[in-house]
Amino acid sequence: MQRIEELFIKHWIESQEIFYYKRYVDDIIIYDQNKINEIAITNIMNGINEQLEFKATEEINNSINYLDLTINRNINKIELNIYRKPTNADITIQYTSNHPRDHKQAAFTFYINRMLTLPITDQAKKEKMGINAQHSPKKMVSP
Numbered sequence: 001m002q003r004i005e006e007l008f009i010k011h012w013i014e015s016q017e018i019f020y021y022k023r024y025v026d027d028i029i030i031y032d033q034n035k036i037n038e039i040a041i042t043n044i045m046n047g048i049n050e051q052l053e054f055k056a057t058e059e060i061n062n063s064i065n066y067l068d069l070t071i072n073r074n075i076n077k078i079e080l081n082i083y084r085k086p087t088n089a090d091i092t093i094q095y096t097s098n099h100p101r102d103h104k105q106a107a108f109t110f111y112i113n114r115m116l117t118l119p120i121t122d123q124a125k126k127e128k129m130g131i132n133a134q135h136s137p138k139k140m141v142s143p
Contacts, residue, residue: 081124
């Protein structure tokens with residue numbers, strides 16, 4: 001990827017065809033639609049090495065899924081929400097399994113930390129916690 005960045009990405013940033021590029025687990029490129037399009041970028045990137053395949057994902061209704069986030073672009077702000085693929089099974093290690101306790105708790109710790117640290121709306125947090133606005137949690141009353 002470093003070679004591709006040196007050959008192409010650096011040029012596109014200098015010519016301001018691309019506004020933003022970030023390499024992480026996946027790559028993200030924000031570009032000027034008046035100067036270049038996703039087809040041109042994808043064709044050039046896919047022609048560099050036959051072992052690499054780049055795919056473009058476009059916004060739909062000002063929204064795009066990136067890694068485990070849904071990014072919504074509004075006029076004055078960007079809103080984030082947690083995204084789960086349709087194939088997500090929400091399966092974690094069963095509590096009674098013979099795995100180390102830390103392994104069993106890791107998924108829950110991650111999910112809770114992600115929900116609390118991401119700048120998502122209060123409504124989205126309630127949805128992720130399973131709190132329905134119409135059915136608020138009931139208090140336990142002892143006899």
